[in-house]
Amino acid sequence: MGFRTELTRNYREITLRNINSFGSTITPTVSKDFLWNRNYELSYDLTRSIKIDFTASNLARIDEPEDIEVVNRYMKSEYEKWKDAVWKEITRFGRTTQYFHDINLTYTLPLNKIPLLDWTSSSIRYTGSYTWDAAPINEYNIGNSIKNSNTLQLNGQFTLTTLYNKVAYFKRLLQPVNVKNQQKKKTKKVMYDRSNMVLRAGEPRVIFHKLSTEEVVVKFFDGENKEIKGKNEIVNENKISFTPDSSYNNVRVLIEGTVEVSPNPIIIFFEHTTRALLGLKNVSFSYSRTQGTLLPGYTPKTSILGMIKEEGMFAPGLPFILGFQDKDIARKAATEYGWITTSTYQNNPFLLTHNETFNGRANFEPIPGLKIELTALRTYTRNESSYYIAEADGTFPDSTRGYMRNGNFSMSFIAFGSAFEKFTRESYENSPAFEKFKSYRYKIIDRLAGNRDNAIPGYDPDTDVDGNPLVNGTKNGYNEYSQQVLIPAFMAAYGGSDPDNIKLSNIPSYLNIRPNWRITFDGLSKIEFVKKYTRNVNINHSYRATYNIGNYLSNPDFYIDYDLESGLSFMRDLQNNFLGPVEINSVSINEQFGPLLNVDITWKNSLLTRFEYRKSRNIVLSLSSYQITETSNNDIVIGSGYKFKDVQFIVKSGDGQRSFKSDLNLTADVSIRDNKVIVRKLDGDPQAAQGKMPYP
Template sequence: NMDRFVQNFSINYVIPIDKLPFLEWVTSTFTYQASYSWTASPLSIQQRLGNQIENSRTIQLNGNLAFDKLYNKSPYLKQLLRPKNQRQRGGPPPRNRGGTQQAQDQGAEADTLEKPKVNYFKIIGEGLLKVVLGIKKTTITYSQSQGTALPGFLPQPNLLGTNWSEGAPGLGFTFGSQKDLRQEAGEKGWITTDSTLNQPYLKKYQDAFVFRTSVEPISDFKIEVTADRSYSENHQEYYRWSDTLGSFNAFSPTDAGSYSISYIAWGTAFEKESGDNISETFERMKSIRPEIAEQLARENPNWNGEYVYDSLTGNYYPDGYGPNSPEVLRPAFLEAYSGRSGSKANRDYFPTFPLPNWRITYTGLSKIEFISRFIQKLTLAHGYNSTYSINSFRTNVNYVDANGSPSSKQPFSSDYVSRYDFGQISIAEQFSPLFGIDMTFHNSLSTKIEYKKSRNLTLSFANNQITEVKSNELVVGLGYRIKNLGFTIKALGGGGRKTRMESDLDIKVDFSIRSNKTVLRSLDEDINQVSAGQKIFSINTSIDYMLNQNLSIRFFFDKIINNPFVSNQYKNSTTNGGISLRFSLAQ
């Protein structure tokens, strides 16, 4: 008897879009992957409860846009975007083909008296055009994965995973089709009618979108822009024969999944807390709840038009949309912490369009004559990354839809039952770095300065509380290399043999000041409590020297001082130092 059958299938296709006229700058690929498996149940129950079949498919589409090739199709743009040293190539001076020396001197004098005309409109126009044409390359990727698992399947597979005598489950399913097979399988007797089958029927879905583009508006100034979105959902239900109904039926359907999207929340990232750790953004979130509740109620045709007084907040709320309703808290959280008011995306369960994140670098300062005298390389950097995510969501079995809006209410709070149950939602944000300077001098001295900032915000619907984790870090690094440092050592023993060693000596010193703070902010109570955090001072020093090709020595000293923000923890420090030898067997 067969225990397991596995089949995989893959297609990769280069779409010939670049063969079309004027589209040589566009390339695209298509990928299709499918898998199918048949897994046998134990022999003792195989004929009664059947086996399990499962398939999956992944479709991926990649697109690459090489804008520099597009610009080069225009002779004017090609010449405009060419570096100056290539555009202004000097030719040989013209030869004198006659005329007296006196006439030449008079012409030269006239040329020096006449001022050259400067076309400022052309200079400004071409400069703006070069900025617009700074987009060099763009990559877009979209992928979609789906899968189905069907238990209780009775036929056994033959060639290509299909039982040809019964046509079960068919080439479509074995090559990744996601058509619902259950009704056909039930009618043709492919599924067991044993009502004790307790394995669930599963449907899986996941899609992902990634956008990347490279922009260079001016020479040596590069911007890398990214945007992404991912969504996954798993459907589960028990599909089995009902002796009472005399047919196959689905029981206990549930949907669960996760979601994330690139986001922008830096409008509130630089907020300064007032006394007692009070946050203006958090206070604003609490204050805009009545306004959002009013908007949601007026858009719900099932609202009865009544208002309920909330004694904790001292405000009236529409019946069904109280201050702690998930339907109210979620958009209030996004609107307050993103700093964008009235955005429809704040009220969508799963916003469609990702917002851009970026990384910026500039290396052109080292080309300035005065700076280049001292500095070999100078890089300025800035990066921003933010993600809005729903770690887990589940469809609410008590949700009742009427006219496209919720109509059923919670028995304990009189709020409308939400379509989805969210355990928590979060915004993660990093400035990595907010600003950074990396310099390498001609004398082998290197310096690096970075200021990093991050923030993690989590709204829990279980206790109506926001957990805010903030981090700020300043890093200063110094490095110096002494090239070809040599010395002679005398071998132990009476031979007196001397060995000459010569290698680079690398000296590094890094200073860091970092502040981490976790604040719990309760919506039901006026509490802003610091639950964890500390200010950390650290210094890391090291000296590295390679004794030979296989042996290196390192002297190091590290010290970390922790100064906690909470009273139940104590100030402490850690010191670490010593010498290490590293021996490498690689040749």
């Protein structure tokens, strides 16, 4: 807990002299400020997992009497009057000009305390803020302004390796393989036993034991089970020869061998597949949502925690000062609570903001040395503004006026399928993705018209507003240039999706997120043949793409007839297309292979070799000019260098000189870049807008 207060008074008096008229006096110019700032802090741990932090600041002004401009203690009557007024203001803690507080609540979920869930961790953080700003002092009474905001953050992490280790079989598979144990082959004992044999002195006797090994121990026994002496010869892995020193009857031969056990290929395949699936090591995510409200024309003052009691209730209410957003707060404050000024000079808008950000990440290592990092992203911003101003007679309308909504959108995407189209002088006119885009429009038209036909009785998709039959694949209210048609067709064509299943919303949902990736591989450095010539071999590949809506704006003519409960608008544009809820000027796909392929080699002789191929493109669909502008870049970098080991450096300093050793890398790169810009029009031929190929 903490409290800090600060009183600041600034007083400046300037008196000018008229040097041409000694008898005249000029009224002094006075500038004065008397400020009182108070700051509060409170931190409290409700439990080990729940923590609360509260900070507040109150900015107040000590108002001085307006009729006393010059403060002079020698003018006793005026000075006493000024002092009484100032002390009275101080006892009332001054006139608040701004109040602000911030509340942070952090909750760490105790999942790691549960044995079955100790591989997970998660936390929730809520931040709420509230600000009250005083109105300027004038006769117009435009009211104060209040605003709030809240941020909800969710974080989660899943350490899957800890989960796998709970299963003994998985734990064994994930243990590092010892090289010696890996080289040590599994074997088993085999035996050949035969009796009632006859041996002649000095005559070799061949035994076909068929044990498939030359690692054998051969023993011959007589009828009394005594070992017979002689000369053994291993002919091959299935045959031996024995020459006894004497002759024997009723002889027994015992051959024991060791053979290598070949592992079951099915088991090997299963274990390698399982080990690859267990390569998913870690998954994490974060979600953040921020909302805010700005309400101008607010007449109540501030007292406790930025609230004040008005007609039996605290204004603006506990939920508002905690940061919660109420989209209907302007109407309630004006018509139900009487908190909004009736002055027509108040012309500031009522604002609502909403921001969402999602990030996901996963680390995958299917085989040693191969690391794959998957990432996902989605950001969405919405800003709403409207006016709630009293009429001339002091009454308020039933709803806000001048509603407007705008924002932007971005999410991770995959356009890999169309990334390698050729853009040569001869082939740039033919783009399979663009041709798909044009053909997909008609499938989207059929879906949109079918949805409206199922929802609205009497709607005929095959005739226009005048009852004339439609041709060329268009439907009633949907042609090939409609915004509601172009955007889903664009996403399906360049994203490789099925136009019959893609979502028809202009703002994609979380289900449309696609992962990006980064791949690194250093396993070649562990191959014996490669190790003979190199020290390190690193291969990298990265892919990143985003689908973006630069800005969208609510359509003022969009209207839904709620009586029909269809959720569809009947308003049309100049082309007789049904209007959507928002107007979007352009959408784009930004794609980067950074790099498509990168190979870095450090040779045994310290020579460095580098090759890198980068590729990127930006595809912009203009919904006003009905064209796609595609900008592509291709970069090739070839480099070489040398690493000088333990180079000695001498650095001079104030107390002498010091010697340091460090590796020195000298590199030289050559790069080639090819840029092209192609404009593809829906109602015209493609054009090569610009392009160049600079060399270093």
